[in-house]
Ligand SMILES: Nc1ncnc2c1ncn2[C@@H]1O[C@H](COP(=O)(O)OP(=O)(O)OP(=O)(O)O)[C@@H](O)[C@H]1O
Ligand code: SF4
């Protein structure tokens with residue numbers, strides 16, 4: 176298992192390098208520049224040139240990139256163009272909110288998705304299975320921003336049972352977490368239903384039934400654990416999509432996390448903050464992928480033994 | 485023939501629920517006596533495993549059964565699933581062909597062998613001891629240690645012993661063994677068969693032994709039922725059936741295995757391919773492959789009948805084989 180973790184870490188370093196480099200280039204290629212944006216329409220060319228110089232953006236992109244890499248090597252992300260605070264400090268102040276949101280969504284998606292799949296897999300192609308698969312298609316097909324707006328309309332404005340936006344109390348988390356969880360719930364329900372149904376056809380499930388276990392007991396006590404490996408893998412791979420969804424959801428609900436920070440920083444061409452935020456998100460996604468792999472290995476004693484050897 | 489019947493199957497029909505239903509089993513009758521072994525034999529696809537599933541009450545969702553399945557005077561076909569479930573593991577148990585597949589890969593052996601004990605209320609030390617006793621009884625060496633192993637850490641023979649321990653854990657009166665030795669090495673096969681015979685002697689369990697291997701069957705069966713395309717071709721006491729088959733299919737089967745039929749030293753495979761229940765030939769299902777087939781065989785389905793006491797054959801001309 177240790178060698179697996181080592182391999183993953185090496186790959187992870189490359190992925191983070193690739194992702195941050197891409198971001199570095201894209202944000203500079205996009206139209207608009209920080210000095211003009213910061214100074215506003217009345218600034219003179221001299222003022223703009225001076226600010227560009229001060230922000231370290233006067234050289235060509237290769238020079239800038241080399242300077243950026245030198246800084247990155249010491250984990251220095253530079254200061255925010257807008258506020259002058261260290262970019263990483265801004266990012267870390269927003270990170271807990273995003274963690275809360277993605278964690279909340281993951282818990283909801285896992286609980287609801289797995290429950291739905293257990294109900295469905297008891298009788299594949301039965302009535303419950305069909306209802307669950309319809310729900311999954313709906314959940315997965317609805318655009319996130321639209322779901323967010325509908326939930327705000329229904330629960331915050333009409334029923335007035337939840338706040339419509341912002342953060343602060345647990346109640347604030349409910350709508351954004353549900354919005355973010357829906358497509359993820361559908362994915363978990365679908366994959367888990369498929370692997371559970373397959374596991375239910377395995378001879379060891381017949382053995383369990385031959386011992387007098389009911390369909391549901393065989394499903395929970397024997398099929399479930401063996402069916403979870405692929406589910407955990409897919410969930411790990413979907414974490415990237417989840418974080419992507421979080422950016423949208425945070426902006427719909429004015430949730431003060433990394434997503435809103437990134438959108439604001441892109442709009443104001445605050446390059447350093449965007450770079451720091453993307454770096455942290457990439458790190459977060461990779462860490463969760465690694466966790467998924469470890470959980471997967473722990474689930475299957477056959478892998479566990481091989482990996483120990 | 486006076487032994488008590490543990491299992492009696494009468495006119496069992498198992499059909500698929502599809503738009504064009506197929507009778508996988510078409511009127512099968514057989515008995516298994518307490519403390520005795522009835523072997524169910526037939527080519528691949530003849531419906532042996534489906535019969536086992538029907539007796540367990542674990543047919544695929546897409547199939548339904550009619551007829552009689554009687555456990556010890558109690559008709560169990562059609563009783564509520566809850567009552568049927570209570571019989572599984574405790575009245576009737578089953579062991580399967582591939583012990584690796586039959587064991588849950590992510591659960592320790594002890595937990596699986598002890599599952600019925602646990603459901604019966606045993607916990608902690610008593611449960612552990614019960615598991616160790618079961619494993620020791622089926623000849624698993626160092627049972628305390630083996631109870632903590634995962635299935636992939638044991639050899640094929642030990643795995644099948646664990647599966648047998650699991651099947652015995654509920655103290656069943658009837659054991660259905662579906663090709664329990666097919667997946668094992670020849671040397672291990674013999675030991676597993678001996679173990680089953682020993683358990684049977686000790687506990688008086690009735691065994692329905694499913695196999696396509698006449699050689700194995702000739703060693704262990706008291707009674708023999710020969711299945712062809714979902715119908716009984718012939719049945720009766722094993723020794724008598726094998727020495728004087730009353731059905732051309734049984735004869736051909738016996739001749740296809742050199743050591744069973746004394747008449748020939750070489751194997752003589754049956755011509756043609758086994759008929760499947762889905763495409764069962766008209767009349768006698770065996771007629772396209774039968775060297776003795778006549779006109780009537782294509783038109784009329786021969787009904788199984790007692791040709792001489794204890795000997796049932798479903799061939800129009802069974803009587804003619806009596807004086808061969
Ligand atoms: N789940 C199923 N759904 C539909 N048909 C099935 C199913 N299982 C088996 N059958 C069909 O039922 C017939 C009998 O199958 P069965 O498994 O009982 O054969 P068998 O005698 O046990 O063969 P083998 O020696 O290969 O194990 C076959 O024609 C098979 O195609
Ligand atoms: S009934 Fe006819 S075809 Fe069938 S086994 Fe007898 S002789 Fe052969």
Ligand SMILES: [Mg+2]
Nearest residue numbers: 532533534662
């Ligand atoms: Mg079979």
